[in-house]
Amino acid sequence: xxxxxxxxxxxxxxxxxxxxxxxxxxxxxxxxxxxxxxxxxxxxxxxxxxxxxxxxxxxxxxxxxxxxxxxxxxxxxxxxxxxxxxxxxxxxxxxxxxxxxxxxxxxxxxxxxxxxxxxxxxxxxxxxxxxxxxxxxxxxxxxxxxxxxxxxxxxxxxxxxxxxxxxxxxxxxxxxxxxxxxxxxxxxxxxxxxxxxxxxxxxxxxxxxxxxxxxxxxxxxxxxxxxxxxxxxxxxxxxxxxxxxxxxxxxxxxxxxxxxxxxxxxxxxxxxxxxxxxxxxxxxxxxxxxxxxxxxxxxxxxxxxxxxxxxxxxxxxxxxxxxxxxxxxxxxxxxxxxxxxxxxxxxxxxxxxxxxxxxxxxxxxxxxxxxxxxxxxxxxxxxxxxxxxxxxxxxxxxxxxxxxxxxxxxxxxxxxxxxxxxxxxxxxxxxxxxxxxxxxx
Amino acid sequence: xxxxxxxxxxxxxxxxxxxxxxxxxxxxxxxxxxxxxxxxxxxxxxxxxxxxxxxxxxxxxxxxxxxxxxxxxxxxxxxxxxxxxxxxxxxxxxxxxxxxxxxxxxxxxxxxxxxxxxxxxxxxxxxxxxxxxxxxxxxxxxxxxxxxxxxxxxxxxxxxxxxxxxxxxxxxxxxxxxxxxxxxxxxxxxxxxxxxxxxxxxxxxxxxxxxxxxxxxxxxxxxxxxxxxxxxxxxxxxxxxxxxxxxxxxxxxxxxxxxxxxxxxxxxxxxxxxxxxxxxxxxxxxxxxxxxxxxxxxxxxxxxxxxxxxxxxxxxxxxxxxxxxxxxxxxxxxxxxxxxxxxxxxxxxxxxxxxxxxxxxxxxxxxxxxxxxxxxxxxxxxxxxxxxxxxxxxxxxxxxxxxxxxxxxxxxxxxxxxxxxxxxxxxxxxxxxxxxxxxxxxxxxxxxxxxxxxxxxxxxxxxxxxxxxxxxxxxxxxxxxxxxxxxxx
Numbered sequence: 001x002x003x004x005x006x007x008x009x010x011x012x013x014x015x016x017x018x019x020x021x022x023x024x025x026x027x028x029x030x031x032x033x034x035x036x037x038x039x040x041x042x043x044x045x046x047x048x049x050x051x052x053x054x055x056x057x058x059x060x061x062x063x064x065x066x067x068x069x070x071x072x073x074x075x076x077x078x079x080x081x082x083x084x085x086x087x088x089x090x091x092x093x094x095x096x097x098x099x100x101x102x103x104x105x106x107x108x109x110x111x112x113x114x115x116x117x118x119x120x121x122x123x124x125x126x127x128x129x130x131x132x133x134x135x136x137x138x139x140x141x142x143x144x145x146x147x148x149x150x151x152x153x154x155x156x157x158x159x160x161x162x163x164x165x166x167x168x169x170x171x172x173x174x175x176x177x178x179x180x181x182x183x184x185x186x187x188x189x190x191x192x193x194x195x196x197x198x199x200x201x202x203x204x205x206x207x208x209x210x211x212x213x214x215x216x217x218x219x220x221x222x223x224x225x226x227x228x229x230x231x232x233x234x235x236x237x238x239x240x241x242x243x244x245x246x247x248x249x250x251x252x253x254x255x256x257x258x259x260x261x262x263x264x265x266x267x268x269x270x271x272x273x274x275x276x277x278x279x280x281x282x283x284x285x286x287x288x289x290x291x292x293x294x295x296x297x298x299x300x301x302x303x304x305x306x307x308x309x310x311x312x313x314x315x316x317x318x319x320x321x322x323x324x325x326x327x328x329x330x331x332x333x334x335x336x337x338x339x340x341x342x343x344x345x346x347x348x349x350x351x352x353x354x355x356x357x358x359x360x361x362x363x364x365x366x367x368x369x370x371x372x373x374x375x376x377x378x379x380x381x382x383x384x385x386x387x388x389x390x391x392x393x394x395x396x397x398x399x400x401x402x403x404x405x406x407x408x409x410x411x412x413x414x415x416x417x418x419x420x421x422x423x424x425x426x427x428x429x430x431x432x433x434x435x436x437x438x439x440x441x
Numbered sequence: 442x443x444x445x446x447x448x449x450x451x452x453x454x455x456x457x458x459x460x461x462x463x464x465x466x467x468x469x470x471x472x473x474x475x476x477x478x479x480x481x482x483x484x485x486x487x488x489x490x491x492x493x494x495x496x497x498x499x500x501x502x503x504x505x506x507x508x509x510x511x512x513x514x515x516x517x518x519x520x521x522x523x524x525x526x527x528x529x530x531x532x533x534x535x536x537x538x539x540x541x542x543x544x545x546x547x548x549x550x551x552x553x554x555x556x557x558x559x560x561x562x563x564x565x566x567x568x569x570x571x572x573x574x575x576x577x578x579x580x581x582x583x584x585x586x587x588x589x590x591x592x593x594x595x596x597x598x599x600x601x602x603x604x605x606x607x608x609x610x611x612x613x614x615x616x617x618x619x620x621x622x623x624x625x626x627x628x629x630x631x632x633x634x635x636x637x638x639x640x641x642x643x644x645x646x647x648x649x650x651x652x653x654x655x656x657x658x659x660x661x662x663x664x665x666x667x668x669x670x671x672x673x674x675x676x677x678x679x680x681x682x683x684x685x686x687x688x689x690x691x692x693x694x695x696x697x698x699x700x701x702x703x704x705x706x707x708x709x710x711x712x713x714x715x716x717x718x719x720x721x722x723x724x725x726x727x728x729x730x731x732x733x734x735x736x737x738x739x740x741x742x743x744x745x746x747x748x749x750x751x752x753x754x755x756x757x758x759x760x761x762x763x764x765x766x767x768x769x770x771x772x773x774x775x776x777x778x779x780x781x782x783x784x785x786x787x788x789x790x791x792x793x794x795x796x797x798x799x800x801x802x803x804x805x806x807x808x809x810x811x812x813x814x815x816x817x818x819x820x821x822x823x824x825x826x827x828x829x830x831x832x833x834x835x836x837x838x839x840x841x842x843x844x845x846x847x848x849x850x851x852x853x854x855x856x857x858x859x860x861x862x863x864x865x866x867x868x869x870x871x872x873x874x875x876x877x878x879x880x881x882x883x884x885x886x887x888x889x890x891x892x893x894x895x896x897x898x899x900x901x902x903x904x905x906x907x908x909x910x911x912x913x914x915x916x917x918x919x920x921x922x923x924x925x926x927x928x929x930x
Contacts, residue, residue, distance in 0.1 A: 003528070003878050004878055005879070019811075023800045029671055030701050036699065039796070041792070042792040043791050043792070045790045045792075045793060046789060051537065051788055052537060055537040055561075055785060058542070059557055061560070062546045063554035065545040075548075076549065082469070084502060092722075093513070093514045093516065095722045095724050095725065097515070097723065098525050100725065104916070105513035105912065106513065108508035108510065109508075109726065112505065114929070115457055115459075117929050122493055129928075132727070134776075135771060138772070145626075165773075169768070172594065172744070175598075175767060176626050241491075244487050245487060265548070266544055267543065267546040267777040268548030268771075268775070269548075269583060269728070269779070270583065290928070291928055294918055294921065296916050311586070312619075315622060316621035316630075317625075322587075323585065324584035324586065328722075328726075328727065328728060341469060341493050343469070344469030344471070345490070346490060353480060353481055354478050355476055357476075377481065377482050395551065395553075403550060422472075426476050
C-alpha cells in the first residue's frame, strides 16, 4: 500500500524541473559508506485488507474488557465511554492537526483546551491547569519538578500507599533531576507520619490510594505544610463528584491519571496526564497552557500563552522538555465532563461507591475471604485478602470469564485489588462472588 | 490589487460550553442503581458540587462540531509544517487501533491474556530496529521529548557504569528546543556546537569543544536545516573518541527510510517520532509516541518492562526483572494505541514502500524549493532533503514584509503555513516540509500562493499586514494573553 500520489509522469516532470536524472540523485550527499546497500529486512508491503486481517488476528489473541467482566483497576478503569465522546474527539479536524502554532487556524483545539483547563479547575478546586501531560505517573514527575524548583528544598517523600508505578517513574526521572523518592510507611493501609524536615520539597499522597482507601489527606497535607513542603495529591477525577476536591484538602499540586475521563483502556495508553496547581505556580507549570485574548478586531480568541516557560523559547531553562502532549485525550475528557455535568459526576460517584460496597460485602461473605484493611473506608476499589495466591485465583477466574482484579504483593501475594465501576451490574457482582466461591472451594 | 482587504464572512463567534449551561439540563444517563445506596464518610464528602456545564447532548454535539470546524487538520488540506512530517494519516490505522482486542485490553491483565498485544509490540520493536540499525528498542516513551530524556538517562547510566556520568551533552545550535531542555532534565549541561557556512556541524569546532566531560552528542540528521550531515562518520568518530555516545533525534527520519540507517552512521541511541515518520495522527498536539532504539551495549539499561519472547514456547511476556534498567518512563506500555497505528503503517508499506516514502518526500521538498527559490531563497546552498529552510530576509529587506506576514497571507490563500522563525540560526526562516502525500498539482498551487504573497508584498502589502481575514478570528494579541492571564472561564 502507498499513500504517495505520484504517477511516473509526475516523478519525471518533477525531476526534470529540479534538474537531476533519477531519484537516486536526490541522495547524492549521503556518503556511500553509510548508504544501505540492501533492502530493509522487512516484508513486502501489503494491502489494506491484509493489514486488517493481520491486526485482527493479533487482536483476537487478546482477552479484553468486552469478553471478560472487568473488575481490574489499579490505575486504569473500565468506566463507560459514552458514544458522544469519540464522535466529537474523533473528528478528524481535531485529530489530524498539529500543536496549535497558528492560532487563527486552530481555534477549535485551543478553545477545547481552554474549556478543559476550566473544567479541571472546577473539578479540583485549584486555580490553574495546563493543557495535558502524558499520563498520571509522568504528571507526578512534573509536579515534583515544580515543587523542587523553588525554596532550595530537594527531598521528596512518598506515601507507601502510592501506586508503585508512580514511585518507579519518579525514581527514573529522579536519576536526571538528582533526587531519590523516599517512601514513608503507612499504618493499616493509609496515613503515616512523614518527617517533613527543612530540606523536604514535597509530600506525595494518593487519595484514594493504591488500595482504594480514603486517606486522612487533610492531616497529611497539614504535616507537609507545617514542615514548609508542598503537598502533592494524586487523585481520581471521577471520585470528585462525591469526594472533597484537592483544593479543599489543601493540596498545592494535584495530578491524576485522566484515562477515566472518556478515554479507552487501550492496554495502557494513550492516556491523559492531569495537573492543576495554585496560581502562584503558574509560571513553573510544565507544558502548553491556553489563554483567552482578543484579535485585532477585539473578538475573543485563544492562544498558547506563557510560552516563555517552554522548551521552544527557553531551551535549557525551560520548566520541562514536554512538547507533544495528550491534547486529543484532553478533548475527549472535555466532552466527557460536558456529558456528565455536575449531576452526572455525583451520580456516577455514588454508583461506584455503592457497587464497590456491595461487591465487598458479597465477596467478604465467602469463607476465607476478608478485606485486607478491614476498618478503612474506600471509594470504588478495595483490597481483598484471599486464602490462596492471588495470581492463581485471578487466573482461575479468567477461565470463568472474569478479570477479577489485580494481585498485590501484600499478605504474601494473597491480596487482590478489586475495582467496581458504574458499568458493573448486581448480576455481574453476584456472579463474580459465586465464581470466587467455586474457585476457593 | 486594491487597497484594504475585505473581511470575508467568517463563522460567528462560538461561546464556551459554559455559556450554553442551564441549571438542570443534562446529557448523561446512567442505569438505575441496582444495589443498596452507600456513600462516602461525611468527613471525606464534597460539599459544593463542581460548577461544570449543564447541557443537553445535542448542544454538546453542536458545540464541538462547530469547534472542529474552526480547526485545520491534515484532512483539511496541505500542512507543510517543517519538522513535523504532517503527512496523510491512513484511516485503516484508525480502524485497526479500534479493534476491541486492542482498545478494550486492560494494561494490568496477565501476559497470557494479551499475547496479541505483546506480539504486536515485539514485531514493531524489531521493525523499528531494522529501520534504524539498532539492536533493541523501548516503546514506552509517549513522545519524542520523552524519548530524548530516555536516551539521555541511558547515556547517564552507561557513563556512570564506566566510572563517571560526565557533565555535558553537545548539541548543535540548530537543534530543536526539546534537546537542550531534555539535557537539563537529565542533569547535564548543554554544550553548544556552532554550524559552519554549509549549515552543517562545524567539525573542527566540535573537535575542539568536546572532551572527556562530554557524555554524548545529540544530532538530527538530516538536520533542522533539512541538510544531510555529510561528515557524519567523522562526527561520530570524534565523539566516540572521547568516550561519548551519539544520540539520533529522529524528527527527520522520514528523509532516509530505507536509504541509510542511524546505526550505520555510528549513532548509539535513536528516537523515532511515530507521529511524524509513521503517520500516526498528531491529535492537535498529541498523543505521539517516541520509541528509543539502542546498540547492543546499551540494552541492559533500557526502561522496564521490555517485551520478551520465549524462544522455546514462542510465548511473549513483559520482563520486569532487569537490574540495570533505568526504570519506568511511562505508567504502562507507552501510547499503545498509537503504536498499533505505527505498526499498521510500517507493515502496510513494507521494505520498498518505506523507501519510496523517503524518496518521494525528498522529491516533493526539492521540487517545491525549486519553484519558490526566486522569492524565497534557501538559507544554505546544499541540496535539501525532505524539507527545506528558505528565508524571507530578501523580501523583508525590500518590502518590510516578514515571514510571519507571508505565513498569515498563506492562510487566506487556503493553506496551513510552513514553520516560521525556526531554526533560530536563520533570519526570517521558513521551514517547509510538504511530505510525500501531496500531489504535484498541490505543490504547484502552494508555490503559486507563496509567489503571489511575495508579489503582493511589493504591490499591496496591506494584504499581508492585515492577514488573515478569512479565519474565525484574525491575528491574536499574544502579549495581552500573557499579561492579563485568563486561563479558565
